[in-house]
Amino acid sequence: MQNIEGKEEKMKNETYVHIVNKMKFKNPILVEGLPGIGLVGKIAAKHLAKELKAKRIAEIYSPHFPHQVIMKKDGTIRMLRNVVYGYKKGKVEILILIGDVQAVTSDAQFEVTNKMLDYFESLNVKEIITLGGYGKGTTVDKIKILGSVTHKELIKKYEKKGVIFGEAKGTIIGAAGMLLGIGKLRKFNGICLMGETHGAFVDYNSSKELLKVLCDILEVKINLDNIDKQKAKHEKLVKEELNKLSEIDKSEGFGSLSYIR
Amino acid sequence: MQNIEGKEEKMKNETYVHIVNKMKFKNPILVEGLPGIGLVGKIAAKHLAKELKAKRIAEIYSPHFPHQVIMKKDGTIRMLRNVVYGYKKGKVEILILIGDVQAVTSDAQFEVTNKMLDYFESLNVKEIITLGGYGKGTTVDKIKILGSVTHKELIKKYEKKGVIFGEAKGTIIGAAGMLLGIGKLRKFNGICLMGETHGAFVDYNSSKELLKVLCDILEVKINLDNIDKQKAKHEKLVKEELNKLSEIDKSEGFGSLSYIR
Amino acid sequence: MQNIEGKEEKMKNETYVHIVNKMKFKNPILVEGLPGIGLVGKIAAKHLAKELKAKRIAEIYSPHFPHQVIMKKDGTIRMLRNVVYGYKKGKVEILILIGDVQAVTSDAQFEVTNKMLDYFESLNVKEIITLGGYGKGTTVDKIKILGSVTHKELIKKYEKKGVIFGEAKGTIIGAAGMLLGIGKLRKFNGICLMGETHGAFVDYNSSKELLKVLCDILEVKINLDNIDKQKAKHEKLVKEELNKLSEIDKSEGFGSLSYIR
């Protein structure tokens, strides 16, 4: 495989950034959207990459991802992985990190994060925006976008874009936190943007609100209609499943008074 | 122990391929049949090695296999391990990988797989066939052999042998997946052949159907009668156990109304 | 980051002592108060550092601490970590080790402890005092301070300060034990000072008694009033929470005879 120094290299027993396309950047912003609460970050980042027609530039494999391969519809298999997309247009330079999974243990998160940061450093990344959901445990009427930054002096800049500070409490778990936490120690700066969400459901609405703020920050314009279409599709699927379950309930008498266990 | 470079080497704290017999190959096909769903792959691969009278060429030990030794009937002990058998006759060259166990964690699977691929590379393997069961959760009348390949262009070749593509969904867990997934990144190509099976039982029938297709692919002919004998033996054993349990049930009154706990 | 040899160093995938302020010591005593039983040690050590106005000299990061970042009230994030404070006044030289977390597994505790001891060695530490709670499983009227030392000849010295020996039984788990256990093998000497405590509650009283003995040993005088204020604050908080729960109980009828589940 092609490593980040451009050399052919054997798969080793560690996290590996495999370069698919070489693309040079001067000062790109990294946007991370790996799977997390309500899939808010993942949906947003994936949509962004798609709408920008960003180019796949690297694949990340790790012994800390589950030891499974995915069977695709076309009859082929592929490893679980993370993927980095690159986008350049004029002064706007964006990297987007999405993927199937995150590492689960602390050791593994550290290794994966450090390997990724090595790669992002080689692409001259200085600013990192991680995306996530902020679980409220309840449905939210007006979704706010909360933020937490690596350095205090960044707050003003993001507040102007509508990001709310000081409201998010607790900890940020996983890549969205580690990229900023370890990143800060390695001289990166950045923000975690969190769309408020229930937490127990996939939330396209929160992703959409998040994307609005994100696009404003990145100074790009994208069509958000597709996110509504995906939402409609997802909701139809969920309803069908629920109907199936309710049919089963009726036939088996679950939940009815006549059913005694 | 004899390592893959032919040198004496001390046991280290990592997965180790111990060469038992040196045997050279030009372009062998690797068949993997480690323990998995319904033991479909293991039974098939073991039967193949036995019928071909293949030669034991390597033993694989790993700190990631359980820390137990097996007490054999002859009064000796042996480590848990994987074993590689080699077979050559004219143009037909086959390696068969079977064993007691698989590593359980992702890290461990990566290490074991990479060590094995190093060894298989040294034997000029380019094509890998992994065997497994495809759990249907229900009994199957007509057992189909499903496939998933590393590269799209391989599909045609295997379809001609009766392998069905595009039907298997989800992921392949463990060695059968990893050898292909990591293998693909390391320039191997291959297929996972899956015999449909219930999933909750040892399934000799599925193994037999799998073997028919496999032998056709490998261009070898073997006697399959022994697999039926093993099946009969296994079924007798299971019935005896069930009878014992039912005797206990009767005497202790389990499940009867007279039994009150 | 600044490593213990004073060089800039990249974050690696291991426990890392990041030097924040260089401060030289001739023969400092290390006081450890990481989170443990009843938070007895943590409260005492934190109070000591605060009252002495000790200076933050190092931060310890580790892949064995949870992969989370804390969102602070000021809108910024920070990694979970341990922190070392330094204090010098005349002949009195004290290092204080406190933090958010401890490593959970044995391997991790060994790595973290050894890295810390490397650092403490470089600061000429020879004596280590670890603080903890000694769980009695019941409320204690007169809190005794129990001790267990690395070397028998140290007992007399500490007995004079009111520490009771031979009464504590069982094992000391985590940093308070490891720093002394591994420390002993690495030629450090020291004591674990344990304040008797119930074990199931945060115990400011035990911390206070512990601090009295500790300050006598360290030959420093500090104001202990703040610990009482913190205690009052903590108790108020707990009471409010309990009241809320009891309100819920009343409204939902928990625990009353009319409530049937």
Add this chain to the structure above:
Amino acid sequence: MQNIEGKEEKMKNETYVHIVNKMKFKNPILVEGLPGIGLVGKIAAKHLAKELKAKRIAEIYSPHFPHQVIMKKDGTIRMLRNVVYGYKKGKVEILILIGDVQAVTSDAQFEVTNKMLDYFESLNVKEIITLGGYGKGTTVDKIKILGSVTHKELIKKYEKKGVIFGEAKGTIIGAAGMLLGIGKLRKFNGICLMGETHGAFVDYNSSKELLKVLCDILEVKINLDNIDKQKAKHEKLVKEELNKLSEIDKSEGFGSLSYIR
């Protein structure tokens, strides 16, 4: 600490054999008795070391042993560890390995075992006798000593001493198995001697029978009276505990018909 090459060495983050006393051997037999089923092996090996007045020659520390220190009655702490004792008298040379704990995971068992074997190799050990209990799940009238060897040709020699072969089934878990399993791959030979035991209780009787056979093999004579004294002491303790529990039962009505939960 003093390492196995006789050099001073810092504690590293791996299993460490710390030499306490240098003692030379020509061809010693290693006897292992770490904690296992019914403590049969541990009691026997400990008794042997005591009666032979064997000399403590090495201590083994490991990051894979629990991260705890033991508080001793004399007011000092010590790390959990394994200990090697040495005994020499004429042609009889014996090493005895006992300890507080075993490593729990497979990786850890491999590391610890390999480190120990490095040490035993340096002392010219060729033969290993591991001790254990063989759980029968029921009380045994006449305790048999079962064996399983590394090499078939050893069976005769041990059969003459009353060891029974071919009867023990299943696997040997932990050090008693690993020292022989990995040992065999590293050119050691040996036997696991198992005293039949219930499995759920500490079994001094089985240890005593085991010791009789072991002493015959080792060609030493020791007094076994102390094992009976220990047994009596242990039984007294267990009875007292049971009486206490039965007092509680009476007062609280456990187990009586009048008690309704």
